[in-house]
Amino acid sequence: MSSRNITSVQDAQPPSSNNPATGGPLLDIRDLRVVYLTTRGPVKAVDGVSLAIQPGEVVGLAGESGSGKSTIAHAILRILHPPALITGGQALFSGRDIMKMDDTELGQFRWSEISIVFQSAMNALNPVMKIRDQLLDVMQCHGLSKTVANERAVHLFDLVGIDPQRLEAYPHQLSGGMRQRAVIAIALALNPDMLIMDEPTTALDVVVQKDILQQIATLREKLGFSILFITHDLSLLVEISTRIAIMYAGELVEKAPARELFELPLHPYTLGLMNSFPSISGLKHKLTGIPGSPPDLVEPPAGCRFHPRCPKVMAICSQVAPATKFISPDHSVSCHLFNQDR
Amino acid sequence: MTKHFPVGVFFNKKQVHAVEDASFIVQRGQVVALVGESGSGKTTTIRMIARLIPVTRGEIFFEGANILRTEPHRASMDYRRKVQLIFQDPFASLNSVHTIEHHLARPLIIHKKASGRQEIHERVCDLLETVELKPAAEIANRYPHQLSGGQRQRVAIARALAVDPELILADEPISMLDVSIRMGVLNLIDKLKEERGISYVYITHDLASARYIGDKIMVMYAGHMVEGGDGEALMNEAAHPYTQLLLSAVPNPHASLRTDKGIGARGEVPSLIDPPPGCPFATRCLKVMNPCRQVMPGQTVVQPGHWVRCHLFSPDGNS
Numbered sequence: 140m141s142s143r144n145i146t147s148v149q150d151a152q153p154p155s156s157n158n159p160a161t162g163g164p165l166l167d168i169r170d171l172r173v174v175y176l177t178t179r180g181p182v183k184a185v186d187g188v189s190l191a192i193q194p195g196e197v198v199g200l201a202g203e204s205g206s207g208k209s210t211i212a213h214a215i216l217r218i219l220h221p222p223a224l225i226t227g228g229q230a231l232f233s234g235r236d237i238m239k240m241d242d243t244e245l246g247q248f249r250w251s252e253i254s255i256v257f258q259s260a261m262n263a264l265n266p267v268m269k270i271r272d273q274l275l276d277v278m279q280c281h282g283l284s285k286t287v288a289n290e291r292a293v294h295l296f297d298l299v300g301i302d303p304q305r306l307e308a309y310p311h312q313l314s315g316g317m318r319q320r321a322v323i324a325i326a327l328a329l330n331p332d333m334l335i336m337d338e339p340t341t342a343l344d345v346v347v348q349k350d351i352l353q354q355i356a357t358l359r360e361k362l363g364f365s366i367l368f369i370t371h372d373l374s375l376l377v378e379i380s381t382r383i384a385i386m387y388a389g390e391l392v393e394k395a396p397a398r399e400l401f402e403l404p405l406h407p408y409t410l411g412l413m414n415s416f417p418s419i420s421g422l423k424h425k426l427t428g429i430p431g432s433p434p435d436l437v438e439p440p441a442g443c444r445f446h447p448r449c450p451k452v453m454a455i456c457s458q459v460a461p462a463t464k465f466i467s468p469d470h471s472v473s474c475h476l477f478n479q480d481r
Numbered sequence: 482m483t484k485h486f487p488v489g490v491f492f493n494k495k496q497v498h499a500v501e502d503a504s505f506i507v508q509r510g511q512v513v514a515l516v517g518e519s520g521s522g523k524t525t526t527i528r529m530i531a532r533l534i535p536v537t538r539g540e541i542f543f544e545g546a547n548i549l550r551t552e553p554h555r556a557s558m559d560y561r562r563k564v565q566l567i568f569q570d571p572f573a574s575l576n577s578v579h580t581i582e583h584h585l586a587r588p589l590i591i592h593k594k595a596s597g598r599q600e601i602h603e604r605v606c607d608l609l610e611t612v613e614l615k616p617a618a619e620i621a622n623r624y625p626h627q628l629s630g631g632q633r634q635r636v637a638i639a640r641a642l643a644v645d646p647e648l649i650l651a652d653e654p655i656s657m658l659d660v661s662i663r664m665g666v667l668n669l670i671d672k673l674k675e676e677r678g679i680s681y682v683y684i685t686h687d688l689a690s691a692r693y694i695g696d697k698i699m700v701m702y703a704g705h706m707v708e709g710g711d712g713e714a715l716m717n718e719a720a721h722p723y724t725q726l727l728l729s730a731v732p733n734p735h736a737s738l739r740t741d742k743g744i745g746a747r748g749e750v751p752s753l754i755d756p757p758p759g760c761p762f763a764t765r766c767l768k769v770m771n772p773c774r775q776v777m778p779g780q781t782v783v784q785p786g787h788w789v790r791c792h793l794f795s796p797d798g799n800s
Contacts (some may be wrong), residue, residue: 417692
């Protein structure tokens with residue numbers, strides 16, 4: 140069980156560019172680092188995350204609350220506010236580094252190329268503005284004339300499955316599901332290449348959730364945008380995404396095609412997450428979840444951050460952070476269990 | 482020694498018909514899971530059982546006694562000891578200016594379960610160990626903000642256990658917790674059921690967790706109980722179109738998302754302020770028939786231990 144043979148330090152960084160065969164990723168996040176400055180010291184919320192999203196792909200980002208999922212989303216759009224600080228890394232969008240854009244460039248870039256759908260539609264919408272005005276606002280900001288914008292607003296509402304008459308409604312007059320659809324309509328207003336969805340359905344009932352997910356899938360087929368889908372619900376991700384990245388305590392611990400991750404999860408944390416969702420079919424068996432709770436990121440555990448909770452912990456895990464190993468070209472895992480045999 | 486809860490209830494505050502004709506039985510040592518969307522009346526139902534809100538009409542039998550008769554105005558100390566609540570939000574249900582020991586000592590003192598500083602402290606530590614919070618003596622001195630969500634929910638469970646309850650009403654106890662620790666809390670609930678014979682009413686909107694922990698499952702829609710029965714029977718042979726809709730909406734990794742509409746019923750939950758006659762699901766149901774819009778169907782037993790309220794199964798219909 141013990142692993143005395145590997146005492147030397149981590150091997151090199153993972154191959155930095157992901158499969159160039161497909162003509163280059165749409166968004167390429169490289170070694171992104173974000174800290175929150177607190178009185179207790181910097182909280183390393185995102186610590187060296189690399190993730191590439193190809194055009195038209197749906198990439199799922201899964202992890203618990205506090206693992207840094209939303210921080211990544213906010214960092215990509217550069218909408219983080221002061222105690223948060225981006226300390227390193229690049230986010231290349233069609234080759235341009237978002238982290239280097241100035242304010243004018245950012246203003247143009249946001250929403251026309253990449254937009255975001257937040258978790259709580261009620262908070263994302265302005266309660267004292269009609270939905271129509273909020274939709275027009277986005278489009279006029281980006282230089283569309285009022286007539287064009289108005290036409291487009293009607294079209295967008297059709298697209299997301301709300302009666303265009305509801306454009307005159309205020310947010311509180313819509314049901315939760317409709318509000319989230321309206322937010323999606325706003326996100327699609329300028330026909331972006333990529334949509335970041337930060338737990339878009341967590342606050343909704345299952346039936347409405349299913350409806351909206353289906354709507355998103357249909358829209359994506361029609362319009363061809365990519366999605367970065369953030370959620371803690373792994374079973375949902377397996378259903379909708381092409382690839383999944385698992386995040387724990389600010390780091391990506393495993394990346395794989397959705398189906399492969401579901402059928403062959405490698406990292407003990409991924410396994411633990413899989414073991415945290417009861418199923419509605421099949422044999423009923425005891426699920427264990429994961430003992431313990433996520434670490435304090437001011438002083439993350441030395442070595443592998445998951446080692447205090449890991450059922451397969453070895454001596455090396457508490458000393459050396461595991462390097463990322465590529466099991467296959469598109470399946471990587473950061474765990475000493477897999478460093479050993481290679 | 483069975484405990485009966487034929488709760489026939491008609492809650493009519495401000496004409497919002499939040500819960501109508503809800504009846505179910507909780508046997509000793511059994512978990513009954515109430516499943517439904519938000520606004521379906523789940524929480525109202527258990528708040529009535531806990532006697533936090535008055536019941537408009539109906540009866541609650543607890544250990545054979547009709548408690549709304551025997552203690553009409555206010556629940557007795559004894560009833561309040563035997564029936565305990567666990568709330569959804571462990572961040573709101575603990576008082577942030579008091580230590581964990583204070584939270585656990587209060588019920589012990591009020592219900593005279595322990596006296597004297599030493600004895601109380603020992604009981605508190607026992608309780609914390611029961612809910613697997615260790616080292617107990619150290620946790621007891623902490624304040625709620627020093628604990629994680631899962632730990633706080635365990636404290637809430639320990640507080641309910643302090644008075645040796647017979648029935649615990651758990652209102653979405655895991656929905657606010659991190660996914661990786663949810664199963665731990667559910668397993669704890671299950672363990673206490675096995676070891677102490679505690680009964681539960683477990684509220685959730687998540688059918689999968691209802692199946693995991695529930696011996697019986699009751700599905701609520703717009704204030705009505707539309708289907709109920711043994712967990713497995715209900716899951717495998719869901720009869721009510723609403724239950725089928727719920728089941729089809731649960732994310733299922735085994736099947737990828739289809740872009741066609743599938744079983745998807747559209748429309749909204751009817752207003753509960755002036756509910757239309759007939760079945761509340763009629764407005765969304767794909768199999769709606771004429772009688773559905775006129776009469777609320779009665780209970781039909783589809784198989785032993787599994788009933789449904791749907792005209793499709795009414796004796797004069799198909800079944």
